Amino acid sequence: MKGSTKLILLHPSIHKHGGGAGGATHRLWLFLFASFFTFAFIFSLVTTRDTNSAAAATSSGAKSSADALPKPVFNALLHYAATSNSTSAGGRLSSAELKSVAAVLRRCATPCNFLVFGLTHETLLWNSLNLRGKTIFVDESSYLISKIEEKHPEIEAYDVQFTTKVSDLKSLIAHSRSEIRNECKPVQNLLFSDCKLGINDLPNHIYEVAWDVILVDGPRGYFPGAPGRTAAIFTAAVLSRSKRGAAAETHVFVHEFDREVERICSDEFLCRDNLVESVDSLGHFVLGKMDSNSFEFCPNSSSSSSGSPLSRSSS
Incomplete structure (x- = not known):
């Protein structure tokens, strides 16, 4: 086994x-x-x-x-507005004046920040031409502001109680010169200013915007008791001089530039050296930023010294 x-x-x-x-x-x-x-x-x-x-x-x-507003639409709006404004009667901008402002809006490298003093016949046009940008209107009439907001809620507008008068021109200019190093200096935050010429009661954010284009087409200025545009021109000058951001220049347009207040205040605060174009009764100025230690609106011009504009106005 x-x-x-x-x-x-x-x-x-x-x-x-x-x-x-x-x-x-x-x-x-x-x-x-x-x-x-x-x-x-x-x-x-x-x-x-x-x-x-x-x-x-x-x-x-x-x-x-x-x-972006297509160029054909932009041109069409401008064409029909210019046609209806064939004359500047009634305070309207003429065809040539409209085209001058529109050309600057069109050239903005970025969406424009556009500040307009005055609610006028062209309000809807400006808001449309600057479709991509920020457009804000400032006017003396709270009634007109409420009506425009009711009919066109897309429009941003604010009313201002102007304390100046056309008849106060000389005393206002004298005040600004006496306070050029204090309350009425060219570089400042107007929100905290007590300068008689400065507009300081607008919403805070308006003072923080780097405005590319400013149009002074209001308030009323055709009779002695009217508010006049002294404060609007001074405010435009300070906002431009105190501008923040990369863009150094601001285009300021003054309508009815041939009137006394508009001419003298433009000479005083916007400066003839900065006048690049005059079309009909529209003055076009290009202003650069200023250093915070600057105390002259027109350092290269005689317009801000010794009172030459005032001497012209008294003749």
Whole structure:
């Protein structure tokens, strides 16, 4: 019995060889499978992100283009406004005056910040031509402000109680000169100023805007008891001199520039050296920022010294 017994041995190397080959192959396929899906996932993620970025950029560009007033529409609005204002009767800007202001608005490298003194026949035009930018109107009449807001809620307008008068021109100029280093200096925050010529009761944010274009077409100034535009011109000059931001220049337009108050105050605070264009009764000035230690509105002109404009007005 003992001699017939057989012993069967399984060599471990045989089992290891067969199992190792199958396991390695399995692991290889598993690695390849996982690698493929990992690559596919990453590729899909990157592609989707790039596609979304491109779509966002396209959408942003399309939105920017949509927000901008197309040039044909801009020109059409200006054309019909100019046609209806073929003469400057009734205080309206003439065709040439309209085109002068519109040309500057059109050239703005970025959306314009446009401040307008006076609610006029051109109010809706200005708000439309500066569609992409900020346009704010300031007027002496709270009634007109409420009416324009009721009919056109998209327009931002504020009323101001002017304390100046056309007949006070000489005393106001004298006051500004006596306070040139204090309350009436050319670089300051008018919100905290007690200068008689400065407008300091507007909403705070108006004093923080870097205005690119300012149009002085109000308040009334055609009779001695009218508020006149002394305060508006002085305020425009200070806002321009005290401007913040990268853009260093501000375009200031003064309508009815041929009248005494407008001419003298423009000479005094905007300066003849800065007059770049005169179209009909519209004066166009370009003002640069000033250092906070400056105490002359017109350092390169004789208009702010010794009172030459006042001597002209007294003749």
